[in-house]
Amino acid sequence: MRVIDHVIAGGNQATDGATGAVFDPNRGEVQAHVRLGTAADLDRAVAAAQAAQPGWAATNPQKRARVLFAFKQLVEANMAELAELLSSEHGKVIADAKGDIQRGLDVIEFACGVPHLLKGDYTQGAGPGIDVYSMRVPMGIGAGITPFNFPAMIPMWMFGVAIACGNAFILKPSERDPSVPVRLARLMLEAGAPEGILQVVHGDKTVVDAILDHPAIGAVSFVGSSDIAHYVYRRGVAAGKRVQAMGGAKNHGIVMPDADLDQVVADLAGAAFGSAGERCMALPVVVPVGDRTAEALREKLIPAIAGLRVGVSTDAEAHYGPVVNAQHKARVEGWIARGVEEGAELVVDGRGFSLQGHERGFFIGPTLLDHVTPQMESYREEIFGPVLQIVRAPDFETAVRLPSEHQYGNGVAIFTRNGHAAREFAARVNVGMVGINVPIPVPVAYHSFGGWKRSAFGDVNQHGEEGVRFWTRVKTITQRWPDGSATGSQAEDGAAARTQDAFVIPTMG
Numbered sequence: 001m002r003v004i005d006h007v008i009a010g011g012n013q014a015t016d017g018a019t020g021a022v023f024d025p026n027r028g029e030v031q032a033h034v035r036l037g038t039a040a041d042l043d044r045a046v047a048a049a050q051a052a053q054p055g056w057a058a059t060n061p062q063k064r065a066r067v068l069f070a071f072k073q074l075v076e077a078n079m080a081e082l083a084e085l086l087s088s089e090h091g092k093v094i095a096d097a098k099g100d101i102q103r104g105l106d107v108i109e110f111a112c113g114v115p116h117l118l119k120g121d122y123t124q125g126a127g128p129g130i131d132v133y134s135m136r137v138p139m140g141i142g143a144g145i146t147p148f149n150f151p152a153m154i155p156m157w158m159f160g161v162a163i164a165c166g167n168a169f170i171l172k173p174s175e176r177d178p179s180v181p182v183r184l185a186r187l188m189l190e191a192g193a194p195e196g197i198l199q200v201v202h203g204d205k206t207v208v209d210a211i212l213d214h215p216a217i218g219a220v221s222f223v224g225s226s227d228i229a230h231y232v233y234r235r236g237v238a239a240g241k242r243v244q245a246m247g248g249a250k251n252h253g254i255v256m257p258d259a260d261l262d263q264v265v266a267d268l269a270g271a272a273f274g275s276a277g278e279r280c281m282a283l284p285v286v287v288p289v290g291d292r293t294a295e296a297l298r299e300k301l302i303p304a305i306a307g308l309r310v311g312v313s314t315d316a317e318a319h320y321g322p323v324v325n326a327q328h329k330a331r332v333e334g335w336i337a338r339g340v341e342e343g344a345e346l347v348v349d350g351r352g353f354s355l356q357g358h359e360r361g362f363f364i365g366p367t368l369l370d371h372v373t374p375q376m377e378s379y380r381e382e383i384f385g386p387v388l389q390i391v392r393a394p395d396f397e398t399a400v401r402l403p404s405e406h407q408y409g410n411g412v413a414i415f416t417r418n419g420h421a422a423r424e425f426a427a428r429v430n431v432g433m434v435g436i437n438v439p440i441p442v443p444v445a446y447h448s449f450g451g452w453k454r455s456a457f458g459d460v461n462q463h464g465e466e467g468v469r470f471w472t473r474v475k476t477i478t479q480r481w482p483d484g485s486a487t488g489s490q491a492e493d494g495a496a497a498r499t500q501d502a503f504v505i506p507t508m509g
Contacts, residue, residue, distance in 0.1 A: 142168070152184065173202065229246060247408075382408070
């Protein structure tokens with residue numbers, strides 16, 4: 001059976017160490033094994049990165065950008081193969097897989113413009129004969145720890161900007177769907193990046209801890225669950241690293257009485273159930289304002305959900321495919337049962353869904369729960385599956401308060417025709433990313449991505465100019481060039497020259 005190995009400069013030096021199973025979620029069968037790395041594997045990758053990074057940093061930014069341009073072209077040329085590979089291990093349908101790759105390429109395109117963003121600041125005459133300027137320099141070696149739900153997009157969000165800024169990068173992808181990250185690393189080499197600039201080390205907590213503890217790794221970016229994000233942040237910062245750790249989410253969609261309900265239902269079908277709900281920017285909670293709005297929305301949702309097609313990832317007509325593995329399927333179905341136990345009304349039950357010919361696949365039908373309350377654990381926690389919860393709000397103030405008081409603060413959306421209500425909501429809601437009639441408010445690549453509260457740990461967001469700030473440090477230079485003519489008029493003991501050339505701090509000049 002196929003073994004998915006690391007991508008480490010100088011060769012993988014493969015051993016008979018531990019491996020993890022990679023499933024085909026459509027059939028529920030093991031299709032490959034991934035080699036799980038050790039601290040020694042990470043040490044080899046770090047050594048290669050240390051050898052390659054100084055030369056890469058010394059390469060002018062325009063030439064580095066040309067490598068990214070070539071990488072973008074290679075990914076586009078191999079889009080079909082990459083999407084099929086991604087779908088075969090993750091389970092998302094081909095259209096979603098291509099979207100996963102394209103959203104990563106959007107950040108690669110942004111990173112191609114990094115020469116402009118690396119320009120520093122300059123002040124002439126900050127003091128007598130004194131100039132001050134700053135420059136952005138790479139962190140050195142960066143690392144990314146990425147989740148299973150976006151095996152192409154999130155790695156590219158990280159390594160695209162990091163590499164453009166002159167860093168070497170070590171990627172630890174999810175062991176559930178590792179083939180696409182490996183393929184991307186090989187395409188980066190083909191694009192002209194030196195060996196050691198982008199490497200992949202697979203593994204479990206052993207490799208994660210080795211990354212967080214390694215003294216040569218200067219910055220770590222993480223995406224995953226909030227508990228693990230908090231752990232990564234605390235351990236990485238304690239080791240002196242710069243850390244951004246993105247966690248879970250429970251995004252709300254506020255539906256005002258004046259909203260276009262047909263459009264809302266169409267948006268919810270994709271935002272709540274697309275990619276089987278396995279994305280941190282899914283919209284798993286809808287908040288209709290007022291009972292009339294709630295009843296009208298529910299009436300339209302039921303037939304729309306009934307019309308969703310669940311199929312294998314290669315089914316072009318399917319709206320979504322299976323979840324990633326059996327454990328996750330059991331977890332999601334457990335949350336559905338928990339919601340019912342807590343008193344929610346089970347309007348549509350997706351448990352027990354079976355697809356003919358794929359009875360062992362990890363499929364879950366679309367599920368709708370109504371009369372969910374903020375006291376329910378199933379509301380407070382992230383379900384991460386094709387489950388939509390209706391939380392009814394009596395008024396606008398309650399609708400603002402619900403997402404604002406939730407432990408997660410990744411994204412939120414409001415559906416309305418009222419500009420004042422939308423403006424008020426966007427200004428007041430305590431959430432990091434807001435959509436106005438946009439169900440999944442993921443910013444474009446030249447803005448930044450990041451939530452608040454337990455959805456993100458660290459002070460700097462991903463991609464955009466925030467990403468450039470994360471993967472670089474600022475060095476500030478204060479310089480003066482004394483007038484050489486002073487030497488001709490100095491006293492025998494040099495006193496005049498010392499007075500004339502005495503340094504004055506610019507703020508005291």
